[in-house]
Amino acid sequence: MDFAVTLDSNSPSPLHQKLYEELRYCILSGRLSPGRRIPSTRQLAKSLGISRTTVTQTYDQLLSEGYIETVVGSGTFVCTQLPDDLLRSTPIPSTGKMTRPPVKLSKYGDSLIKTENVPRVAEPEMLINFRYGRPAFDQFPIKLWRRLLSRYCCSDLQWLDYSTDILGYKPLREAISRYLSRSRAVNCLPEQVLIVNGTQQALDLIMRLFIEPDDVIALEDPGYLSARLIFQTQGAKLLPIAVDESGLVVKDLAHHSNEQIQLVYVTPSHQFPTGAILSLPRRLELLSWAWQTGAFIIEDDYDSEYRYGDRPIPALQGLDRSDSVLYIGTFSKVLFPSLRIGYLVLPKSLVSAFARGKWLSDRHLPLLEQQVLADFIEEGHLERHIRKMRAVYDSRRQALVKSLNAHFGDKVTILGEKAGIHLMVKFHTPFSDEEIIQRAALQGIGMMSAAPHYLRTHSQGEFIFGYGELTEQQLEESICRIAQILNSS
């Protein structure tokens, strides 16, 4: 039986005395409850790495004072009746929880407790769920992934050790920088790529390195809730900037020239949640604004791999000539979210500060998955998988759009269907969002209102439809059921 005991190495008392005090405290505080067996002297001496004589001396004292008793043939136990006078003379209850003075958290800790939606509300179990951000899990090349895992798992066991590469596994950074320059026209060397635990950690690091309470960050409105929460909980001043069919209304930023905007967060390839694609003139306007004001642009390029029809617009980062862009990418959509691997492409001057922040916060990501992913990209599997999935998602998207049009006609407006694995839908209906969600839930359908993603007002009836993980048949059937719900009074 292992029993963890902390012996105060700074205390000048002899070892048996320290052990006695610790065990007595455990008994009085209830950690060792009455009647509970305690380790034998041999076991405890071995687990603490001290002599058995010391432990025996301590047990003798506890025995003589009535804290423990030995039962021949069974072992040593905490006495069921502790001496009354001892219980009275100590403020520590013999059982139950000790009460502490109220906990004083930091401002950040406090705002974590007080801010709504942290963590995001758990999605209820549904037969069909339109939750966003989920790829088609059943299409993932699991056999191939397993083969790559066993390639590393069974050979060199270097991955069991701490990594000394604080930016992340070098071959993975090399593979990512080549992939980004091929597919997104991102301009970067492997030395500018920091491997992070998904987009969320990239944003968290940016917040910690750039933002003091009351600093100003401009955000798309509506925009990605999980990004906003990072800055909100830090006490940043959030500046909502409108979004239209060409993405962020960049000229609105100039209306805030009296504010010192530190950062602007954007999703240019597929605005979240409206799906607008930031036009090329606006991209250039945004870069020029950042260059003039000294602000940094956070480019969240979370699902740009999936476009339907239109030619890809290069990433903002690739157009930037003034080192103003912090580019974030993730494998959550193109592979799977629990992989928790993303990347941050940084201007060279910022790499060292970010790498130190990352190293202090969690050292590094698991090496095995980084090794597997590096091979997955370098051997061409990633781009093959994306090509295949683009066709799958395109069919699903078309099925969804077709069903929405067929069942709702002019009672629906569909937004942002040219890219990604979700689209936004505005229902022209008298029902409130809550009513729609409740009625759909009764039919086993999970629906997500866009309302929490708005910073200011929002128009009623807007829903995000993630379709990545649903089959065409599921999409058609569930839209038909939603139509029945909304068409009945």
Ligand SMILES: Cc1ncc(COP(=O)(O)O)c(C=O)c1O
């Ligand atoms: C706008 C946006 N960015 C990023 C992500 C992915 O986040 P992560 O890489 O932390 O899984 C999502 C997921 O839904 C998203 O909607």
